[in-house]
Amino acid sequence: MPKYLLLKHYRGGPDPLDTDVPFDQWTPEEFDAHMAFQHDIARVLQENGEFVDAQALTQDGAWVRYGGPDAAPVVTDGPFAEAKEVVAGWFMIDVESQERAYEVAAWVSSAPGKDGKPIHEWLQVRQVMEDGPAEP
């Protein structure tokens, strides 16, 4: 079965809808409902035997590169050039088909946000390459 990485960005994407309201403008109840939805996704994927991993990342990060011999790594703190390029977290799933991966991504994107309305977050879906021969 192919594995897919579902990258969560929260902000941005090809054509963000205006349902995208920052967390700090939600009520605690809306936030709870949103987090409960995320936990439900993980639980159901686990029950389906499709779950591989889910992680959240801290918001702040750094760009780092080799600084040359005898030099320290070159480190640049955020902010990243484009906020929309900041990955907030991911689900990794092991599913039957690309169609199923898209279905799961759409489900993740339907999480409730402000006023309980779906956040319509864009998810980036990337297939994980395999070590063995590619499936036809």
Add this chain to the structure above:
Amino acid sequence: MNDALLRGLVPQVLGVLVRRGNDFATAEDAVQEALLEAHRTWDERMPDDPKGWLITVATRRLIDLRRSEAARRRREEAVLSEPPPGPVEQADDTLLLLFLCCHPALSPASAIALTLRAVGGLTTREIAEAFLVPEATMAQRISRAKRTLSGEAFSTPADIAVVLRVLYLVFNEGYAGRVDLAAEAIRLTRLLARESAEPEVAGLLALMLLHHARRDARRDRDGALVTLDEQDRSRWHTDEIAEGVRILTAALAQERPGEYQVQAAIAALHDDAPTAAETDWVQILAWYDDLLALTGNPLVALNRAVAVGEVDGPPAGLRALDGLDAALGEHHRLDAVRAHLLERAGRHDEARASYLRAARRTTSTAERDHLTKKAALLRSRPEVR
């Protein structure tokens, strides 16, 4: 199968093998394999003499390991001498092993992993799961730790402060992992406390018990964090609180204070309050003054500011934060404490900004969720002037 029995036997069996002249690293591998074999077979048939069984299986495995090692060495034309047969000592070497595994030469992560395996009797897989890393990674971390220790004498006098630090770190991992590391840390600290009259050992054991007693109240049904002031105190384990207080009282009577005893005293005062409002903050602040004098740790100064805020009011608490920016920099807890004090001072807009900054900086999802919700709650509340 009796898991507790098996895990208690692991360090004893390892001690026997090492005393017979086997090197620690190989003996430890052999005992781990015997442990896995016990996990596989004891459910069906429990041996009459579990310790003897483990020694036999581990010894057999040790001979196998040595044979393959010998084959390797023969290729290098080295001579292998059989280890001299030694007496089977009845002494319990658990503590000697604990001191060896918490050797100052090891990094904390390595000491923790090795301690849990060689002294705690956990399997590599269990340890890997607790720390959410692949089993092969954990196995490698443990063998590297053993290589670092090769050449160290079994009875090297160790630093008890390092042992306590490792046990404390294991305890703190306990809230996150799948294996109950907090309970394991308490079990190992109990073993140590039985043999050592050092008051800091008792202090650490008391501290663990007094914190562990609140474990069921620390999260709500959905797994969200519940802060101390909002915990359902009827869910605290009063037997553990009573035991912790008894151990702490005896330790303090020795009049050789240390940071674990003082932290335990603070935990005891929280545990002793029937409601959050009845907390004896004046005494807690006095203990924080002692703790700060003992450690000089800026994180202690940060927690002390919360107590100052309770005793002398939020503005005084905020003043107690002055100067901590330099030491704590972007530590999320500084933002969280500042937010808490600003909220209590009625400065809700600033409090909200601080909560959000703390939420952005924390590395814990549970804390992030908690802090984000605190900020959200303040949005709907007007400034208090």
